[in-house]
Amino acid sequence: MNTLHVNIVTPDGEVYDGDIRMVVAKTISGEIGVLPHHVPLVTPLDISILKLRHEDGGRTLIAISGGFMEVRQDTVTVLAETAEQADKVDYDRAAAAKVRAERRLQDTKLSELEFKRAELSLKRAINRLSLKDYGRD
Amino acid sequence: MASLREIQTRINSTKSTKQITKAMNMVSASKLNRAQAHSAKFQPYMLKMQEVLGTIANGTTGASHPMLEKRPVKKTGYIVITSDRGLAGAYNANVLREVYREIKEKHTTDSYVLFVVGKVGVQFFRSRGITVTDAITGLNDSPSYVDVAEIVKRTVSAFTVGEIDELKLCYNHFLSVISQEVKVETLLPLGEIEASSSTTYEYEPSEEQILAELLPRYAESLIFGALLDAKVAEHASRMTAMQSATDNADDLIGRLTLVYNRARQAAITQEITEIVSGAAAQQ
Numbered sequence: 001m002n003t004l005h006v007n008i009v010t011p012d013g014e015v016y017d018g019d020i021r022m023v024v025a026k027t028i029s030g031e032i033g034v035l036p037h038h039v040p041l042v043t044p045l046d047i048s049i050l051k052l053r054h055e056d057g058g059r060t061l062i063a064i065s066g067g068f069m070e071v072r073q074d075t076v077t078v079l080a081e082t083a084e085q086a087d088k089v090d091y092d093r094a095a096a097a098k099v100r101a102e103r104r105l106q107d108t109k110l111s112e113l114e115f116k117r118a119e120l121s122l123k124r125a126i127n128r129l130s131l132k133d134y135g136r137d
Numbered sequence: 138m139a140s141l142r143e144i145q146t147r148i149n150s151t152k153s154t155k156q157i158t159k160a161m162n163m164v165s166a167s168k169l170n171r172a173q174a175h176s177a178k179f180q181p182y183m184l185k186m187q188e189v190l191g192t193i194a195n196g197t198t199g200a201s202h203p204m205l206e207k208r209p210v211k212k213t214g215y216i217v218i219t220s221d222r223g224l225a226g227a228y229n230a231n232v233l234r235e236v237y238r239e240i241k242e243k244h245t246t247d248s249y250v251l252f253v254v255g256k257v258g259v260q261f262f263r264s265r266g267i268t269v270t271d272a273i274t275g276l277n278d279s280p281s282y283v284d285v286a287e288i289v290k291r292t293v294s295a296f297t298v299g300e301i302d303e304l305k306l307c308y309n310h311f312l313s314v315i316s317q318e319v320k321v322e323t324l325l326p327l328g329e330i331e332a333s334s335s336t337t338y339e340y341e342p343s344e345e346q347i348l349a350e351l352l353p354r355y356a357e358s359l360i361f362g363a364l365l366d367a368k369v370a371e372h373a374s375r376m377t378a379m380q381s382a383t384d385n386a387d388d389l390i391g392r393l394t395l396v397y398n399r400a401r402q403a404a405i406t407q408e409i410t411e412i413v414s415g416a417a418a419q420q
Contacts, residue, residue, distance in 0.1 A: 009181050009182045009185060009277075010182060010191050010282065011179050011182050011281075011282035011358060011361055012175075012178065012179070012282055013178035013179070014178070014181060027341060027342075028342070029341065032341070039339050039343060040337065040338045040339060041338055041339045041340075042189060042192075042193070042338045042339075042340055042341070042347055043340070043341035043342075043347070044346070044347060044351075046349045068186075068189065068350075068354075069353065070185070070338075072190050072338075077185055079182060079185055079186055079354075081190075081282060081283075081286070081354075082282070082283060118353075137415050
């Protein structure tokens with residue numbers, strides 16, 4: 001069979017496990033599509049939406065907050081700190097986080113580290129929120 | 138000998154104490170189950186990460202990273218994991234005693250920093266005038282990664298930026314329901330990582346960069362793993378402590394009941410004697 005086994009794990013447990021035709025992920029250096037028989041690969045992922053294309057043409061979208069993807073022998077393992085499917089995202093919380101992060105970024109006295117942290121938190125919030133609109137098309 | 142009523146009061150109060158300890162025992166038992174399940178869910182993540190890291194570490198000879206290298210130790214960081222609440226037997230005392238001894242033996246005032254998890258630990262060090270650099274308290278019974286991410290990242294970055302040269306992790310390791318073991322492990326610099334597979338990977342963008350991304354995450358998840366382990370140990374320890382408290386209460390109630398019955402019998406015998414001798418005197 002020409003499918004990939006996809007396994008998405010976070011410290012709080014497994015989020016997804018299933019057979020998929022194609023995985024599209026955003027690495028820190030750009031988007032990458034993985035099809036069956038891909039060479040073994042390890043790559044860090046950006047805070048982004050992971051797209052899983054099913055055999056019947058449907059797709060599953062998963063918001064991940066950074067992490068890693070390992071490809072080996074038609075098995076794709078994604079290690080992420082958090083990973084949520086569209087119906088599991090707490091949109092209110094993400095919206096609140098976005099507002100909070102935006103307000104923090106207004107502060108000019110932030111240290112470089114604090115600034116970076118706020119920026120990442122904003123990115124995560126936007127990423128989660130974008131999943132809501134994605135589901136509609 | 139105590140009066141009948143005094144003994145009865147003691148029996149009653151012991152009974153109500155027993156009710157409480159028994160309830161706590163059952164609560165801890167169910168929490169222990171949940172904590173164990175949670176810890177089991179975390180395992181695949183840890184294993185996978187170890188596998189990938191091991192492969193990278195073994196496959197590359199040139200790749201190095203500050204987190205892997207030993208440097209002269211000027212300052213040591215300790216992460217001490219305790220519980221928020223007491224009544225868990227020797228759970229907190231064991232780990233705190235160990236850390237306290239280690240600090241007294243090896244350090245002068247400013248050659249260490251403490252990161253403490255749990256109220257009991259924070260109070261212990263504050264009352265001895267030891268500065269606690271960072272603390273998390275009020276953690277729920279099965280903490281999610283997001284809850285602890287902040288402190289974990291701060292601790293690991295303290296090592297990366299050179300504030301500390303060594304990071305030690307002190308916690309109770311869960312061996313079984315009746316035994317826990319205090320562990321003091323050196324977390325950073327990371328030691329050898331065992332490799333289990335020999336796949337050759339392509340790295341995107343480069344091995345060094347992957348290592349730089351992966352190692353902090355690895356250290357973070359080790360801390361998280363220890364935290365989950367300590368939670369399991371805490372519930373186990375509380376469960377056993379409450380179990381033996383309940384058993385002791387049972388013993389005490391048994392003994393008191395015996396004393397009570399003896400006292401009752403003595404009183405009855407005395408009354409009969411009085412009646413009999415009263416009747417004899419009338420004749």
